[in-house]
Amino acid sequence: MESIIPVTLPHSSYSIVIAPNSLNEIGPRLAQLNLGKKILLVSNPEIFSLYGEITIQSITLAGFEVITHTIPSGESYKTLQSIQDIYDTAIENNLERSSTMIALGGGVIGDMTGFAAATWLRGINFVQVPTSLLAMVDASIGGKTGVNHPKGKNLIGAFYQPKLVYIDPTVLKTLPEREFRAGMAEVIKYGVIWDRDLFIQLENAESLDNLQFLSDDLLQTILTKSCQAKADVVSKDEKEAGLRAILNYGHTIGHAIESLTGYESVIHGEAVGIGMVAAGKIALKLGMWSEDDCQRQDNLIKKAGLPTEIPRDLDIEAIIETLKTDKKVKAGKVRFVLPSNIGTVSITDKVTSNLIRDTFEK
């Protein structure tokens, strides 16, 4: 059982490989890519202790020289300082233009390793080995890399494409349950914005809130369809000029919630879940979609064990203020992605502060 999804971009094309129990076969896969001899493997201590050895062994056996660099876990280390630490390891080990950086970890490790690869010697090879569900279906695909600024998430970064995204779904068995559910939010998102079939398969699944109750086949299908959705969208719009904005479905209010709660009490996928429910309510208020579809979406989000309500202690005015500093603001207007059918969304700037107040005030 192996899926290969090609991502075709004007300047660089690469494959997403989804292959269970395959971390010990990554070396030969890398050997096909015309990479230089040196590889810098970047990870965090937890992931590295679980999967570092098997990865390094396979890469070394394939003839590469591997150097490792670990960064403590967590969003608070997603800083320029951590990037500087990677640069220091790169120079100590004479990384050349033909060398490769591999990200072994979740979204934070992927974003940072990608940014370091994008900016070391003006760009060296980069490979993603995502180990969280969120990173597998979202962060590792599409070339967004970067770090946080003290005043905002992902404000510093670059578009930089990997040479390969290598997914071994088996590693999800060590992912904390809460993070698994958070990743499921992005999977549901693809169902709403792009792939009605995926949505229906998720509805029909026995359970969504725990990996144990997902068959290997269904997991492979979920990963393949999600990665395919993301690949479809980014292939059509590499640098977020238009279509790609639909991937922000649920993220506008989601980001505001994360920002106002300090990125810890509500984690990204949870915030996206709440954001999708909120966007659904707004779309309903605007008469853009049906009560029935709205209900189906909310049920699926609940089925995944995700929260659906904006935290009670958050003031709606604070959310409105935070929306105004969103990166996606264009000429001062907040642009919202709203659903019109399951499988279809559109982008609108009709969502006024007053509409948000009306929708969420008791």
Added chain:
Amino acid sequence: MESIIPVTLPHSSYSIVIAPNSLNEIGPRLAQLNLGKKILLVSNPEIFSLYGEITIQSITLAGFEVITHTIPSGESYKTLQSIQDIYDTAIENNLERSSTMIALGGGVIGDMTGFAAATWLRGINFVQVPTSLLAMVDASIGGKTGVNHPKGKNLIGAFYQPKLVYIDPTVLKTLPEREFRAGMAEVIKYGVIWDRDLFIQLENAESLDNLQFLSDDLLQTILTKSCQAKADVVSKDEKEAGLRAILNYGHTIGHAIESLTGYESVIHGEAVGIGMVAAGKIALKLGMWSEDDCQRQDNLIKKAGLPTEIPRDLDIEAIIETLKTDKKVKAGKVRFVLPSNIGTVSITDKVTSNLIRDTFEK
């Protein structure tokens, strides 16, 4: 008198405008580019005090909102810290994705502003207004941006193309003479590697070592032909996969000299001058070009008032060691650009440490 040189790249095309006495007309030129309303003008205090006001006035009159940010002069400020300072100004002023950063200054300001623009919100608009001869004919064209790592120059950076390069040659009248001569080294380089006509025009010029003795016409020709040469080369090889390496003519030994002398006693253009003379000697030793051509090149470098000898206190072994850490090292081999005729160079990895010893040891 105005030259417009189009730079055509697969993904982004832009123009180099060379127009004397035109800094007060930059606003309308920017207004043609479909830029957002906000502009962050980055400069250093000296350049800003000379040309800030006239530039801001023209930009403001054209309907833009201008914010300014200055960075102290000099290579020692070409650091990630200075980039962070630009980010801070960007966030304080809510720079959006449609906003623009303009570099008003020499190569250091251009490289840093370009890197900040490349990495702020994963890339915003960028315009170069080079004020030194070196920046006009070299640094501002081709999309190389970046900063220094404590252990090496330009190790951190990105390829990022400007929307416009706007050159007003009149500003060169305030450029220190030593810097003017240093810039002339790159002009001579284009003559050797690409444009035999330019080389001959430089030979025929009355004087090259002082702007005062250059007619406006000759200056315009020199700038136009140099920018055209650089544009030709980078258009054919945006990301330095092949041809672009010829632009490093004189830079391999040049960089080693700069690095070993701490980037101050020998400035970049001077190091390139010495590097071209050295490369010429090596090419002569290899029987790749004639004594006559070698002599003509050395005469031109002297005519520009540039040094031609490796500083006496530098040990040739130290230079050889430094070459091994050069960014252009490929699989451990130093690749040299060597001339074969005036107007033509080739790339070789035949230059061994022993050959360098033989060429330069007394």
